[in-house]
Amino acid sequence: DSGVTQTPKHLITATGQRVTLRCSPRSGDLSVYWYQQSLDQGLQFLIQYYNGEERAKGNILERFSAQQFPDLHSELNLSSLELGDSALYFCASSPKAGVQETQYFGPGTRLLVL
Amino acid sequence: QKEVEQDPGPLSVPEGAIVSLNCTYSNSAFQYFMWYRQYSRKGPELLMYTYSSGNKEDGRFTAQVDKSSKYISLFIRDSQPSDSATYLCAMSVSGSARQLTFGSGTQLTVLP
Numbered sequence: 287d288s289g290v291t292q293t294p295k296h297l298i299t300a301t302g303q304r305v306t307l308r309c310s311p312r313s314g315d316l317s318v319y320w321y322q323q324s325l326d327q328g329l330q331f332l333i334q335y336y337n338g339e340e341r342a343k344g345n346i347l348e349r350f351s352a353q354q355f356p357d358l359h360s361e362l363n364l365s366s367l368e369l370g371d372s373a374l375y376f377c378a379s380s381p382k383a384g385v386q387e388t389q390y391f392g393p394g395t396r397l398l399v400l
Numbered sequence: 401q402k403e404v405e406q407d408p409g410p411l412s413v414p415e416g417a418i419v420s421l422n423c424t425y426s427n428s429a430f431q432y433f434m435w436y437r438q439y440s441r442k443g444p445e446l447l448m449y450t451y452s453s454g455n456k457e458d459g460r461f462t463a464q465v466d467k468s469s470k471y472i473s474l475f476i477r478d479s480q481p482s483d484s485a486t487y488l489c490a491m492s493v494s495g496s497a498r499q500l501t502f503g504s505g506t507q508l509t510v511l512p
Contacts, residue, residue: 288443288445290443319499319500321500328502328503328504328505329444329488329490329500329502329505330502331499331500331501334499342499344499376443376444378500380498388434388446388449389434389446389500390446391436391443391444391445391446392443393442393443394441394442394443396441
C-alpha cells in the first residue's frame with residue numbers, strides 16, 4: 287500500500303458526460319501528479335500540482351481540468367467524455383522536492399466511457 | 401520517435417533465471433531514473449531509483465544507468481513467479497516540475 291488513495295475504483299459513464307476523480311496524497315506529500323494509462327499511449331503525464339498551485343502540464347486535453355485543495359487532496363475533472371477517454375487514471379504524490387525524487391502511485395480509477 | 405523506448409516483450413523465463421530489462425532514451429536532460437513494477441490492474445510500485453551513472457543494488461534487483469549511451473537497465477537475479485508483472489522504466493529532468501516520462505513497459509512472466 288503506497289498510502290495514496292483514489293476514488294472511485296471504477297467508473298462507467300456515457301459519452302458527453304462529466305466525471306470527477308479524487309486523490310488523497312500520502313500524509314505530508316505536497317505534490318500531486320495525474321497520469322493516464324491507455325493501451326495505445328502507455329502511461330502519460332497529465333498535470334502536476336504543488337501545495338495548491340499548478341506546477342506543470344503535460345498532454346492534458348482542454349476538456350480535462352484539475353485542482354488541489356487546501357487539505358492537499360486533488361480532483362481531476364473530465365468533461366464532454368469521448369470513447370477514447372476510457373483508460374486508467376493514476377494519481378501519484380511526492381514530498382517537497384529534495385535530493386531524492388520519488389513518486390508513489392495510487393491504485394488508480396478505471397474509467398469506461400460507453 | 402518516443403523520448404523513451406522500451407522493449408515491450410513479452411518476456412518469459414524459468415524460475416531462478418537472471419532477467420535483463422532495458423530502456424533507451426533520447427532526451428539528454430533526463431537526470432533521474434526509476435523502475436516501477438505494475439501488477440495487472442494495480443498502480444505502479446517504485447522498485448529502484450537512481451540519479452547518477454553506475455550501478456545500484458537492492459536485494460535481487462540491480463539498476464544500471466549509462467548516461468553516455470542513454471541506456472538504463474534493470475537486472476533481476478534468482479527470478480521468482482511473484483516477479484511476474486509489467487516493468488516500467490521512468491525518467492525525469494531536474495527542476496521543480498519533475499513529471500515522469502515512462503517507457504511502454506515490458507511484460508515479464510516467470511514460470512515455476
